[in-house]
Amino acid sequence: MTIDLFILLLIGFMLAAGLIAVETSDLLSAVIAVGAAGFALSVIDLLLGAPDLAFPQVLVEIITLVLLIRMIMTRRDTSRQTPRDTLRTAVVLLGGGVFLVAAFLAVVGLGAGATVPAFGEPLLAGGHPGVSAAYLWQFDKDTGVANCVMGILLDYRAYDTLGEATVIFVAIMGGYVVLRKVGRKRQAQEPSP
Amino acid sequence: MGIAIYMLTFLLLLIGVYALVAKKNLVRIIMGIAILEYAVNLLLVLVGYRRDGTxxxxxxxxxxxxxxxxxxxxxxQALVLTSIVIGLSVTALAVALAVRLYDKYGTFDMNDIRNLRG
Known part of the structure; x- marks a missing residue:
């Protein structure tokens, strides 16, 4: 039960950091607050028995922080302190309330029972264990690795990982095309007739 | 306790949606996307947690x-690992687009960018 309390506190920390990130006026403190939320998430992953997620999360968080700080450090924030857009805020609050009620009913269960498994009792441990249990029972014979997550990622679902690599490649190409300097400079030097 | 954990995660998701919908600054919108990703990843890992599990x-x-x-x-966990890395590339592409917009218009504010267009 203590681990539940720890996780609850850490999610509360993430909530506070997210609110600061969204509402504070200084962009640098907002970016740092997002970083704090990400590092808290990696600690939660460790507590939830997912070290394979905690380490990439820390790595991704550092790269995200570097990118965001690099983006805002040399650029002046000229956005005006506009009065709150009441219509959009009201829409978000209303939609968020409906969403929270629906989510609460899905977690608690109404009529046909909860659709989300209760915390601490995954489908794996229930009557219909499903595909995760099949992976867990056979992964050492099928793949020969000791880490089941890596066995799933690189053997059972290797095509997903190939697609992930494709997405990263496309994102890098997109960033390169958007940020390239050569074409712009040539255009400026040789004005087209 | 378990229900409280789930509901706080949904609340975190709502903070991300709020930043995405109600904010006009591009940096805040990117941060909203990041918070949204955190919440979804966390929810998926929570669903797979077993009490006292290794x-x-x-x-x-x-x-x-x-x-x-x-x-x-x-x-x-395996699928969220994919999602974390794809989240990084989404953030990187969004930052690239925001930097390009700043170079062209000199501001991160979506209202000003809209007004300057044309």
């Missing part, structure tokens, strides 16, 4: 059947 890594001298009785669900 990480799905096979210790020496143990069979897979023994591990399957105690380990947390490995499938959401």
């Amino acid at each position: 990480p799905p890594i096979l210790p020496r001298g143990q069979t897979a059947a023994e591990l399957a009785a105690r380990a947390v669900d490995p499938l959401p």
